[in-house]
Amino acid sequence: MIYTFKLARRLIWGASFCALTACNGNSALPRSDKPANNAIAETAKASPYKPTATFQEIMDSVVDPSSDFIWGSVTTISNSTGIHEKRPHTDTEWHEIRRRAMMLAEAANLIAVPGRRVALGNKTVEIADPLKVMEIQQRIDTNYDQLVGFAGALREISLDLLAAADRKDVTAIIQLGGTLDAVCESCHKVFWYPEDARNTERK
Numbered sequence: 641m642i643y644t645f646k647l648a649r650r651l652i653w654g655a656s657f658c659a660l661t662a663c664n665g666n667s668a669l670p671r672s673d674k675p676a677n678n679a680i681a682e683t684a685k686a687s688p689y690k691p692t693a694t695f696q697e698i699m700d701s702v703v704d705p706s707s708d709f710i711w712g713s714v715t716t717i718s719n720s721t722g723i724h725e726k727r728p729h730t731d732t733e734w735h736e737i738r739r740r741a742m743m744l745a746e747a748a749n750l751i752a753v754p755g756r757r758v759a760l761g762n763k764t765v766e767i768a769d770p771l772k773v774m775e776i777q778q779r780i781d782t783n784y785d786q787l788v789g790f791a792g793a794l795r796e797i798s799l800d801l802l803a804a805a806d807r808k809d810v811t812a813i814i815q816l817g818g819t820l821d822a823v824c825e826s827c828h829k830v831f832w833y834p835e836d837a838r839n840t841e842r843k
């Protein structure tokens with residue numbers, strides 16, 4: 641499950657990545673840090689929250705490492721030396737999973753803070769294609785409620801993972817890990833790479 645997701649991401653990045661210098665050199669491109677939607681801009685102005693990180697940075701700093709940790713905590717690897725199962729055993733190991741689930745649950749709030757930009761100008765993490773970033777930003781600005789809905793789904797599944805960690809329930813962590821992957825994908829398919837969603841529907 642981890643590998644499918646990672647592979648899909650690599651393919652997307654491979655297709656959309658452009659060399660930083662080439663992207664930066666195009667001054668005719670609009671900047672993605674200007675709010676495209678007045679209603680959202682007004683809500684953001686009135687909000688006490690001041691988003692500092694971009695969406696890409698929240699994903700890169702909080703969401704991705706936390707979910708990777710959870711997925712990686714319960715694995716089964718089969719190779720020439722046999723089948724190797726990795727499972728959390730000690731209280732400390734279970735507590736580490738709980739910590740990551742808590743970070744994911746709170747990341748849902750970070751995602752929902754109004755006025756957060758996908759990327760700031762040329763400050764991108766992985767996607768250095770300003771046109772793609774602008775498109776993603778536009779989708780967020782016009783479907784903000786839907787974004788918040790997906791963030792809610794992330795919170796729910798994270799709280800389930802947290803409860804499973806408290807119960808020390810390996811089977812639940814494996815099952816919920818699969819659902820977590822689906823939640824990531826469902827939001828990405830709407831906001832990040834909807835072309836993929838359309839391709840899947842056609843099949």
Ligand code: HEC
Nearest residue numbers: 695696699700704707765766767790791794824827831832
């Ligand atoms: C509520 C919507 C939403 C959810 C849920 C979500 N993401 Fe994202 N994610 C985004 C958006 C929007 C982007 C911005 C795409 C871009 O420009 O990189 C993004 C980008 C990313 C990136 C690329 C960041 C970069 O370096 O550019 C990674 C990695 C990522 N998400 C991982 C995850 C994982 C793992 C999960 C689930 C545990 C997840 N995301 C859940 C909306 C979401």
